[in-house]
Amino acid sequence: MKLFTFMNNKKETLPDRSELIESIIRKYADMIYRIAYQNTGSFADADDILQEVSIALITKDAPLEDETYLKSWLIRVTINKCRDLHRHLKVIETEPLEEHEDIPTKEKRDIMEEVQQLPETYRTIIYLYYYENYTLQEIADTMQKSINTVSSGLQRARKQLKTILTEEGYSYG
Amino acid sequence: MAEKNSYTEALDRIKAPEESVNRAVNAALEAEQKRGKSHGKAKTKSALLKITAAAAAFAVVTGAVTAAVMVSRSNKRNSGSGQIAAPNSFSLSVNAAELNKSSVNIGKIVCGQSMMACKGKTPDANTDISADDDTDNTVVENFTMSPELSFAVNCRGNNIKYINYQIEGAAFCPMELDPVEELSTDIGYLNDYNRYNRILEMTFNKPYDELIKEVDHGPDSPETPAFVYAVQPHVYSSLTLRYDDQPLIHNMTDDELFEQYGIDGPPSLDIITKGVYSWDPGLSGVSKELSDHIIGKTFSQLDEFDSASPETEDGKLKKAFITEQIENIKITITVTYEDGDTDTCIMQLSPGKQSEDTFEMDVNAKLIMVKEESSNTESDPGQSGQAVSSPEPTAKNKKVD
Numbered sequence: 001m002k003l004f005t006f007m008n009n010k011k012e013t014l015p016d017r018s019e020l021i022e023s024i025i026r027k028y029a030d031m032i033y034r035i036a037y038q039n040t041g042s043f044a045d046a047d048d049i050l051q052e053v054s055i056a057l058i059t060k061d062a063p064l065e066d067e068t069y070l071k072s073w074l075i076r077v078t079i080n081k082c083r084d085l086h087r088h089l090k091v092i093e094t095e096p097l098e099e100h101e102d103i104p105t106k107e108k109r110d111i112m113e114e115v116q117q118l119p120e121t122y123r124t125i126i127y128l129y130y131y132e133n134y135t136l137q138e139i140a141d142t143m144q145k146s147i148n149t150v151s152s153g154l155q156r157a158r159k160q161l162k163t164i165l166t167e168e169g170y171s172y173g
Numbered sequence: 174m175a176e177k178n179s180y181t182e183a184l185d186r187i188k189a190p191e192e193s194v195n196r197a198v199n200a201a202l203e204a205e206q207k208r209g210k211s212h213g214k215a216k217t218k219s220a221l222l223k224i225t226a227a228a229a230a231f232a233v234v235t236g237a238v239t240a241a242v243m244v245s246r247s248n249k250r251n252s253g254s255g256q257i258a259a260p261n262s263f264s265l266s267v268n269a270a271e272l273n274k275s276s277v278n279i280g281k282i283v284c285g286q287s288m289m290a291c292k293g294k295t296p297d298a299n300t301d302i303s304a305d306d307d308t309d310n311t312v313v314e315n316f317t318m319s320p321e322l323s324f325a326v327n328c329r330g331n332n333i334k335y336i337n338y339q340i341e342g343a344a345f346c347p348m349e350l351d352p353v354e355e356l357s358t359d360i361g362y363l364n365d366y367n368r369y370n371r372i373l374e375m376t377f378n379k380p381y382d383e384l385i386k387e388v389d390h391g392p393d394s395p396e397t398p399a400f401v402y403a404v405q406p407h408v409y410s411s412l413t414l415r416y417d418d419q420p421l422i423h424n425m426t427d428d429e430l431f432e433q434y435g436i437d438g439p440p441s442l443d444i445i446t447k448g449v450y451s452w453d454p455g456l457s458g459v460s461k462e463l464s465d466h467i468i469g470k471t472f473s474q475l476d477e478f479d480s481a482s483p484e485t486e487d488g489k490l491k492k493a494f495i496t497e498q499i500e501n502i503k504i505t506i507t508v509t510y511e512d513g514d515t516d517t518c519i520m521q522l523s524p525g526k527q528s529e530d531t532f533e534m535d536v537n538a539k540l541i542m543v544k545e546e547s548s549n550t551e552s553d554p555g556q557s558g559q560a561v562s563s564p565e566p567t568a569k570n571k572k573v574d
Contacts, residue, residue, distance in 0.1 A: 018205060022198045029197060033189035047193045054197035058204040111179045119462075121497075131184050152493075156462070161180070 020064060025054050028071070032078045034131070038123055039082035041116050049081045056081075072142040079124055079143075114161060122157035125150055261510040262331045265518060265540070276537035278525055282495055283533045332510045463494050483532060491532055496524045499536055517544045 032053050036046035056062065056077050063069045115123055124143060128134040134142065140150045189197075265272040267279045466487075467475060481487035502522040509515045519542040525535030 018202055021201050021205060025198050025201055026194060029189040029194040030187070033193070034184050034187045037187055038184075047190070047196075050189055050193055051197045051200045054201040055204045057201055058208055112183045115180060126180070127184075130178070131181050 021057060024057065024064065024070070028074050031071075031132075032074060035075065035078045035124075035127060036082055038112070038115060038127060039079065039120060040085060045082075045085055049078060049085065052081050053078050075124075075128070075142055079120070083120065111161075118157055118160060122153050122160075125153045126157045126161065129154055260331060261512070261514055261516070263508040263516045263518070265506070265520065267538070272520065272538060272540055274539055274541075276523060276525070276539045278535045279522075279538045280536045281533055282499060282524075282536050283531075332512070463490055466490060483528075483530060488532070492527065492534075495532065495534060499524045499534075503541075518542065 029050060032050050033046050036049035036053075037043060040046060040049070053074060057064070057074075060077070062073055062077075115126060118126065121143075125139055128139045128142060129136075136150050136154070139154075143150065267277050271277075272279075467478065470478070478487045481491070483489070483492060499522050504520045504522075505517060506520065507515055507517045518540055520538050521541045523537045523539070525537040527534040
């Protein structure tokens with residue numbers, strides 16, 4: 001789909017582009033929301049960040065034409081939005097997890113709380129490695145860091161998470 | 174999907190509520206509509222490029238208008254006199270090396286003196302602390318380090334009206350007590366000198382330590398020194414240099430220009446840099462790992478840490494800290510030309526060759542994005558020329574907010 005013809009002929013391509021934008025947001029909303037929640041510890045903030053990232057899709061010239069890059073772009077923008085929020089608020093007020101019906105059990109709450117205690121970089125690495133199943137190289141590309149930094153970060157993060165994961169009988173590696 | 178564990182299962186259960194997604198879609202579509210309406214109007218970036226109160230400072234040097242990283246417009250415009258004007262262009266280079274997608278050494282970073290805070294101690298006292306002091310019973314409550322970063326990059330170009338530097342991952346602090354006053358002279362110099370030679374050089378040096386003097390509460394103050402909080406009002410992450418209001422200077426030699434502004438040569442504007450992970454108390458200027466390692470130690474133990482050699486555990490922690498700091502720093506350079514067009518480059522810093530027996534390491538930089546925008550895309554699509562040399566703008570290196 002040739003998206004940016006809109007720049008020269010908006011009347012013809014506006015509907016396509018709008019549909020594409022909506023489909024992108026719906027497809028990646030959960031991912032954005034998860035990253036935002038993991039980084040902020042607040043569903044309300046995750047909600048705000050989802051909206052901000054969605055707007056950034058338009059205002060920041062997201063690479064809509066390439067899904068692989070788009071996903072990395074969305075991850076980075078989401079992380080940056082979380083960072084901005086953190087800088088502004090200094091102290092993040094954590095919304096009690098019990099208020100969110102999707103995380104009902106104590107052990108799920110514990111692991112998320114444990115992850116949220118990690119430094120921001122580690123949280124992102126853990127998320128991309130475990131949840132998105134990214135390779136170290138893919139994580140390095142996405143985070144624009146060296147693979148050595150990612151590798152050492154993963155090791156440190158795993159060290160901190162190892163106890164809780166193994167105690168629950170899960171494999172963590 | 175990755176192997177299941179309690180972490181991935183917990184994440185699986187986190188889903189964006191439908192109403193949130195709908196709001197996000199509506200917000201995006203609204204932004205899209207606004208963008209469509211505003212498209213066609215000439216882009217005026219000046220509103221986005223106002224000089225921040227008083228930011229960091231930069232120096233100007235001489236040069237011509239060529240470089241491999243140059244972004245040059247394909248559209249050559251006719252000037253009023255009928256001559257073809259030079260195309261808009263902008264490039265970055267370091268000494269003879271041209272900045273591109275490959276890492277180039279642009280300077281160095283040295284692990285600076287660590288600073289600490291405890292109740293009842295003034296900043297001056299803290300910076301002078303040593304194992305000889307009777308402070309073994311006093312533990313460190315706040316700790317920062319001060320990597321000293323110095324590098325220089327030349328910015329060259331034609332028809333430049335504004336240059337904006339947006340720094341991410343680091344804070345740059347003017348050293349002067351009154352940075353506004355100091356910078357007014359320096360920026361005036363920059364304006365004139367840029368008109369004269371059209372090259373801009375960014376120079377960063379000076380350690381963080383010296384800024385402590387600015388925030389000294391006084392020897393009798395009972396207040397716990399809080400370096401970061403005190404420094405924050407003087408920390409800037411963005412700078413715009415404006416060139417449009419200055420008269421053109423012709424036939425002026427360098428010496429005359431220096432004399433006019435009361436300086437001996439191109440001003441090395443004092444800027445310090447302090448990488449930050451967050452502005453949380455106790456963590457500013459250090460990684461959490463390093464902070465955890467230091468907080469609670471006695472001053473004499475900290476003295477041992479300060480004097481540790483690079484191969485020790487403490488030394489490795491320091492090196493890891495510097496590496497992480499450097500990797501966090503990105504500088505977005507946006508040039509606005511006289512005709513309203515803009516070019517943007519993002520420069521990513523990274524650690525380079527490390528000394529084995531000191532805490533000094535090279536700082537490399539590469540361009541991770543070159544992007545240009547045209548103010549006249551709709552009226553004349555042919556004017557949205559591409560960069561004439563690598564790196565080509567790609568989807569991957571598009572600017573990330």
